[in-house]
Amino acid sequence: MGNMLLEVRGLKIGATIHPPGEKSRDIEIVKGVSFTLEKGRVLGLIGESGAGKSTIGLSSMAYGRGGVRITGGEVHVNGRDILKLSPRGLRAVRGAEVTYVAQSAAAAFNPAKKLMEQVTEAAVHHGRCSREEAEKRAVVLFKKLGLPNPETFGNRYPHQVSGGQLQRAMTAMALCPQPDLVVFDEPTTALDVTTQIDVLAAIKDAIRDTGVAALYITHDLAVVAQVSDEIMVLRHGEMVEHGETDQIINRPAKEYTQALVSVRSIEHQEKTLAAPVLTVDGITARYRGTKFDVLSDVNVSLAPGQTLAIVGESGSGKSTLARVITGLLPPSAGKIDFAGRTLSRDLAGRSRDDLRELQMIYQMADVAMNPRQTVGTIIGRPLEFYFGLKGEAKRKRTQELLDQIEMGAGFIDRYPAELSGGQKQRVCIARALAAKPKLIICDEVTSALDPLVADGILKLLLDLQKAEDVAYLFITHDLATVKAIADSIAVMFKGRVVRYGTKTEVLTPPFDDYTDLLLGSVPEMRLGWLEDVLSSRRMESAGN
Amino acid sequence: MHPILKLVLQRLALGCLLLVAASALIFAGTMILPGDVAQSILGQSATPQALxxxxAELGLDVPPVQRYFDWLGGVLHGDLGTSLTNRLDIADTMGKRLGNTLFLAFWAAIISVPLAIFLGLLAVRYEGRWPDKLISGVxxxxxxxPEFLIGYVLIYFIAVKLRMFTTVAMINDGMSLGExxxxxxxxxxxxxxVVLAHMMRMTRAAILNVMQSAYIETAELKGLSSFKVIARHAFPNAIAPIVNVVMLNxxxxxxxxxxVEVVFVYPGMGQYLVDHxxxxxxxxxxxxxxxFAAVYICLNMIADIVSILSNPRLRHPK
Structure with missing residues (x-):
């Protein structure tokens, strides 16, 4: 037992929920989970949202987020049950023996304080070393994590550095007190793929060099396969499977794990090009009051019943292009032809048919719906607005649409809060479909969803495309999604289309530099992928 | 130019503009007041000729616009004019009164502002428990x-019954600071x-709002004590709304x-104004x-500038 760092026995975690229109009730989030972690090992916790992985991770610091309470079991850190500690004893564990790296470092850093002060705070507070020593250690960590100008990096404020850098700084903050265990809670989920790979490599190196043990929480199996020694699969607060990484990835025993490993199973045959329904012709646009173009000379087109995927990292202008096409942002140059006519530059000049035939689905389904309206009202609104349907006719058509999105009769009177994430997105799809559009712009519609749920949404979109002959402009940063759904692809970088063509053309070498980087950064579900990519990149840069 | 300097200069310019506008309003306001100074000085029996x-002697026959600019020009030179009733220089008389008012306000502020912020922090620390409820209730x-009632109650219990302090707050130059x-x-x-509750509640609300942020969780997970989390991590991010309320108070x-000045017969600006x-x-x-307008505008301008300065995004642009 000398090597045992963390031992969790029969952990039960509960919370009180307040569903709208019902009495509050207690639910169990984690239903008796047990596992152990030896010193210096990395355990990946994987599962869909709601599986309880973050909750379990935080329980290793005896912390419950929001109204979450640990209701039973034992959590031993370094041989003592921290659930039995006094608040003061607990504070001595937090930030000293166990530290935490949050999903969104941008939100987890205090905007009013310099990075150095925050990175060294825990080490100094717990008396692990003097401020000078802590600062020296922080600089070493900054260097190790590949941050620019490590000597002066700490003098900056959080808003002065990029998201990827903040995530590394957060890792430095967690490692600075020299803890025994670090809890990484989805540390790369909020980053672009091209940034994720560097941060992932930095975290992996830091874990190896410092010999710290880690709980690595993520929903992305391909990511966790790169960093962890063993993996525990969770579902609905229960353990599905726990084993060495190699076994989980290559020889999963349980059906659920197999489904996770083989996700993205959609085969989509690309269609041949036809006369376009949408032509974006030389669009250049900038936001009011700014001095640089967010889009410069963008030319793409899209045939009826087909899917054009727009890929690129955040800030590349993908969503701006959607805003220009919908008329929310009038372009400074260029024109948009749609269904044989030229669309007015701004929204006010567009006819009701222009509006009807061009619909949108958003990333965040829950903020795209009025929480005080029922599903029936939400889907019925475009039916009434565009087609003048009322009463029984409207209800009948609404039900037809609900059937199309594979949601039964019981849903028409429900409120959005009573739906799951995937169901909400389906309602948004039905609302867009209700207008009988020729084109639907899908802006990152699956990014906020778990992989299995996202897969269902993509299958539904493809089925609907076949049935309704609707074209999709599919904006995403996720290349796996692109492969699954696209007929043609436009790769965007800094407001320009750097590569454009059919799916086969775009995904067949030779690549331009940026597309190569983008494609090479998508994590693959095999062991050693991270090392392979990094070493091939090093060889390239050495060769240049 | 540093963006923050630009913002601050903008605020200063706006403040001056606002003050000029306020002066015009004040002048216009006093113009349309019913009544006539000459009539009130000489009484109902005055002859038209005497009026x-x-x-003419008081300059009341000059057109209002010209009088406004004469007045404004005087003000800019530090000349606030002469009192119509006692023929004394207003700047002199008011200087002393304003000094007294500021003296009283200064000591009230020295006690109430730190106390309000401390009580606000305390209420957040024990949110929903009895210290929070006690502080909020009291x-x-x-x-x-009403403040006059508190005033009389305090006079009765503290000054009359306990024989501490004085009932009449008369001060003059001859007194030492202690007196x-x-x-x-x-x-x-x-x-x-009177001013405590407003500031304390705003402090509490502003900090509670910040306490929802992810970085507060980060601080808690560093093992910091609750009070340290509130004072070191929450408070610096709640300064802007707090300063605004502090300045209003x-x-x-x-x-x-x-x-309050009338209750305690204190020779301050308020009494001076009411008398005249x-x-x-x-x-x-x-x-x-x-x-009064200048004081209001100045304090609010300071609140604005402190809010700007407390924002690291403005202080340290990318």
Missing amino acids: ANLR TLASISI KLNAIALPVIVLTL LAYLVVGVVV VAKRDVPVVQACGLV
């Missing part, structure tokens, strides 16, 4: 009771009770203390209005 003479009760403080102790307590301490309104002494009323 006309007095008006401060709310004190703001709900002055002894004299103003009761009005300071009353003012503190400081302005109240200067311009809104008429009732009753006598229709327009230049004095105008001067007082202008000084």
Whole structure:
């Protein structure tokens, strides 16, 4: 037992929920989970949202987020049950023996304080070393994590550095007190793929060099396969499977794990090009009051019943292009032809048919719906607005649409809060479909969803495309999604289309530099992928 | 130019503009007041000739626009004019009164602002538990009771029964600081009770709002004590809303203390203004209005500037 760092026995975690229109009730989030972690090992916790992985991770610091309470079991850190500690004893564990790296470092850093002060705070507070020593250690960590100008990096404020850098700084903050265990809670989920790979490599190196043990929480199996020694699969607060990484990835025993490993199973045959329904012709646009173009000379087109995927990292202008096409942002140059006519530059000049035939689905389904309206009202609104349907006719058509999105009769009177994430997105799809559009712009519609749920949404979109002959402009940063759904692809970088063509053309070498980087950064579900990519990149840069 | 310097200069320019606008409003306001100074000085039995003479002597026959600019020009040179009723230089008389008011406001602020912020922090620390409820209850009760009543109650219990401090807060130049403080102790307590609740509740609300942020969780997971989390991580991010309320209350301490000054017979601006309104002494009323407007605008400008300075995004642009 000398090597045992963390031992969790029969952990039960509960919370009180307040569903709208019902009495509050207690639910169990984690239903008796047990596992152990030896010193210096990395355990990946994987599962869909709601599986309880973050909750379990935080329980290793005896912390419950929001109204979450640990209701039973034992959590031993370094041989003592921290659930039995006094608040003061607990504070001595937090930030000293166990530290935490949050999903969104941008939100987890205090905007009013310099990075150095925050990175060294825990080490100094717990008396692990003097401020000078802590600062020296922080600089070493900054260097190790590949941050620019490590000597002066700490003098900056959080808003002065990029998201990827903040995530590394957060890792430095967690490692600075020299803890025994670090809890990484989805540390790369909020980053672009091209940034994720560097941060992932930095975290992996830091874990190896410092010999710290880690709980690595993520929903992305391909990511966790790169960093962890063993993996525990969770579902609905229960353990599905726990084993060495190699076994989980290559020889999963349980059906659920197999489904996770083989996700993205959609085969989509690309269609041949036809006369376009949408032509974006030389669009250049900038936001009011700014001095640089967010889009410069963008030319793409899209045939009826087909899917054009727009890929690129955040800030590349993908969503701006959607805003220009919908008329929310009038372009400074260029024109948009749609269904044989030229669309007015701004929204006010567009006819009701222009509006009807061009619909949108958003990333965040829950903020795209009025929480005080029922599903029936939400889907019925475009039916009434565009087609003048009322009463029984409207209800009948609404039900037809609900059937199309594979949601039964019981849903028409429900409120959005009573739906799951995937169901909400389906309602948004039905609302867009209700207008009988020729084109639907899908802006990152699956990014906020778990992989299995996202897969269902993509299958539904493809089925609907076949049935309704609707074209999709599919904006995403996720290349796996692109492969699954696209007929043609436009790769965007800094407001320009750097590569454009059919799916086969775009995904067949030779690549331009940026597309190569983008494609090479998508994590693959095999062991050693991270090392392979990094070493091939090093060889390239050495060769240049 | 550094963006923050630009923002601050913008605020200063806006403040000056606002002050000019306020002066015009004050002047126009006193112009349309009913009544006539000459009439009120000479009484109902005055002959038309005597009234006309007095008006000419007081400069009341000049067109209002010209009078406004004459007045404004004087103000810019530090000349606030002469009182119509006692022929004394307004700047001199008011200087002393303003000094007294600021003296009282200063001590009330020194006690109430730190106390309010500390109580706000304490209420957050024990949110929903009895210290929070006690603090909220007491401060709310004190703001709900009219200040003159608190004043008389304090006079009765503290000054009359316990024989501490004085009932009348008269101060003059001959007194030492200790004597002055002894004299103003009761009005300071009353003012503190009046402004405490507002500032304390805003502090509490602003910090509670910040306490929802992810970085507070980060601080808690570093093992910091609750009070350290609140004071070191939450408070710096709640400064802007707190400063705004603090400044509004400081302005109240200067311009809104008429009732307290009357209760304690304190020779401050409030009494001065009330006396001269009753006598229709327009230049004095105008001067007082202008000084009050300047205090208000200045304090709010300071609040704006502190808010700007407390924002690291503005202080340290990318």
